[in-house]
Structure formats: structure tokens, C-alpha cells
Amino acid sequence: MSGAFFMRAWTGAFGMKKYSRWFLALMPFICAGCKPTPPVNGHVVPEAKLSKGQLIQSDPNRMANLEIRNNLDTLYLLMDKLYKRNPSEWKKSGAASREEAEARVRNAVDQHTALPGLTERDTKAMQRALDPNFKGDRVGTLIYGLGDMLITAHGGKRVMYLIDGLDAQRVYNAARNVEIAMWLLAQRKDSAGQPLLLSNALSERDQNLSYERLFGSMIGRTDLVAEFTAEKYRRAVIDYGQSFFGGQFLQFLPVSEVAGAASSL
Template sequence: MLGKSLTTIGLILLLSACTAAHTNRGEVKSTSGGGREMAQSDTNRIASIAMQHNLDSLYLLMDKLYRRNPAEWKKTAASREDAMQRVRSAIEQRAAWPGLQGQQDIRALSLALTPDFVGDRVAAFIHASADMIVTAHDGKTEFFLVDSLDAQHIYNAARNIEIAVWLLGTRRNSHGQPLLLADDIGLNGRNLSFEREFGKIVGRLDLLATFMTEKYRRAGINYVQNLIGAGFIQFLPVR
């Protein structure tokens, strides 16, 4: 009996530990709000949040790429942190990146992924990716009632990210080496964190493009529903 009791207690403790480990994975957090939200529709708000998350993903990818390719930041900065801050400031101020020769969006992205590019490829790639995404959103990172977005442009931006990731993983420089070290599948395991983060960006862009398209279709349906529902609305007696 004692042995069975100890076994039962052990199983309970094990299940409790597993449950705690399973449930302790953080929690969903709302974004910070403000008076500016009063000038935003639901679509504006979703687009603004998605844009900020996509830029944050690019900054995270930049950090990861610099850690795996330290020779890149040494071309333009005294430290990895300094290099990251320079790129981030250029993106947020919508300033051109010197190493991209004045090129923007898809032209800049194409240049950053050419085998003979000699500048800081991480900076060029992240800056060009961000510029391409912002350009697809009509050159803006925050959206209000007066703004409109083209769903096809956002959809195209998602495909461009997929193409860029494929080129990053398949192209080689003149020495036969990858343009940048990213995901790794080797004897020590699989590191696919880059692919997952790029996938998040693609997923957000695709969802926003679909939502934009669905919005106009639903507007017609909602109008019809309101007309139908109006016939069933009656005032209630008060005496």
C-alpha cells in the first residue's frame, strides 16, 4: 500500500509539474493606446500593430544575423549595437542607406542580395526589407481614417519576403559561401529561428491583405443584414 501511495503521489507531482511547465508560456498583451486611436478605424489599428510587429521582427533578425555574421557590422560600425542603432534610425526616419547607392524597396532588396555586394550586407538587407514593406503600405508605418491601403501591394510584399529568404539561403558569393549565415541544420541540431521569424512577417502581411479584401465584401453583407434586420425592430410598450 505504501509503495502504491508513493507511486500515486509521484505521478501527481509529475503531472502538476508538466501542467505548470505547459501553462507558463506567457500571456497575450495588448498594445499601448492613446488619443491617436480616436482617429483610427479597426482596420487602421490592425495595420498599425502589424507594421510595428513586422519592424520588430526585422530588428530581431538583424540582431541574429549580426551575431552569426560579425564581419558585417565591422564594415560600418565600432560595435554590433552601434550598427543596429544606425540601421534602426535610418528605417524609422525613412532615410536612405548609404550602402544601397540610392536604391529603394525592391531594387534595394535586389542589390543587397547580389553575390558581389561588398558593403554591410546585413544592414542593407534589413533596411531594404523594411523599406519594401513600408512602401507597400503607401510609405507609412501608422494609419488613420484618411489612409487607404492596397491589399495587392501588401500581398506582393509577402511574396517578396519569401523570395528574399529563398535567395538568402541559396545564393553563394564568389568564394562559394552563403551570402549570410542564417538557419543551420547540422550535427549539433537544427536552428530554424530565422525561418520562423521571417514566416511571422509573411503571415502578418498575408493576413492583413486578406483582411483588407474581406473588409469590402463584408461591408456589402453588413448593409444587407441591416436592411433585413430593420423589419424586425419594433418599439416596446411602456404602459
């Protein structure tokens, strides 16, 4: 008995040495495969810092929160670009500077309250801004309407938690509203035949489609969250079924002597 025991121990030790050499030889390749892709020109994937609120947020919550955060950031960038290209608009708001006009719009959107001096909200504010007869600040009104509409589509919230839910159809409709606003911005003209707001430019001298790209990024994010939300409950049923059947029929079979002996009792 003792001779067989030492023979097995020696064979196991010899085998371990052989596999250890192979493992050490393959280690550089394994580490190379685990090494993250280096950033190009300093472009690194943005990653939100861990906060207390994330502990009570599900994966769908986090996805929706990142979407609305990034969409609002894009919207404010769009506002800044539109104000710079249409400087007469912010002066109509009564603000002392462009920065003050932008701060008013941002505060109204972030607080989900009415914009000072404007009675319309969400889609009605968007319609007002793109009305050829409107004499007020088109840029501020349009950006406010878009932001208020996006937050309204997310249940009136910028941050969602476990107890919150999304209506997939409302989020999908919000993406379509952004598409409509983009098209109207490019097409609507005043009585003199001039664009209501200068944005994209496509000519032999000037080519600038940055406004369209900003609109497109908002549409893409919103559409993705809408589709993900629509599949959430279906995926919950599928995940439950996979765990149930997997737990019942996909059990690993014993391979060791101890487990085999125990299973035969």
C-alpha cells in the first residue's frame, strides 16, 4: 500500500514539474492576451466613478442613467455651438451674456422646471422654437424643449434606481422626436427664405455636419435604451428558464474516487 502511495506521489510530482514548465513557457502569451488595448491619441473609454447610489441601481438603471447623462451633455454642447453660430438668439433671452443664457437653460432642464419666460414645455417648447413666427430665443427654447422632453420620457428623472422603471415606447418616441427636430432645424425657413437657425453647412466653401453628428449620437443612445428596455422582461423569463433547466439537468458528474463512492451509497 505504501509503495503504491509513493509511486503515485512521485508520478504526480513529475507531472506537476512537466506542466509547470509548459505553464511558465506560455505565461508571456497568456499575459499578452489579458493586457488591455492601449488608448489611441489619449482617447480612453469614459468610466463613471463608483458612488453610493450605484449600490441600489440595476444594470438597466445604470444603462439608462449613462444614456440620459451623455445625452444632456451632448445637448448642452449643441446649445453652445448653436449660440456661437447664432449670437443674436441669446440676446433675445434678456441674459447679460451667452454663458448666462446657457446657464438658465441648463438649470431649467436639470431641475426639470419651466424655463423663465416660457410657458411651453417638452415637445410644445420644441414646436414653439421652430415656429417661423416665434420672436424669442430659438436656441434656448429648442434646447430646453429637447432636454425637458428627454427627461419626461424617462419618467421625469435624470437618475433611476431599483424601484424605478422605464416605458420603452416613450423612450423610443423620444428618439423619434429628436429625429424630427433635427430635420425641421435643417428645413424650416423664415419669410425671407433664410434658415431659422444656422447649423449644418454643406457647400463648396464650407462643410460642417457636426450638428447632425451630435443629434445622431443622441438618437443612437436613446434607441438602444428603448430596445434594451423592451427586451428586459423577456430576458428575465429566459434567464430564469436557463437557470432552472441548467440547475436540474446540466449537473456535472463526479470524477473523483471519493465523490464516486459517495454517489454509489
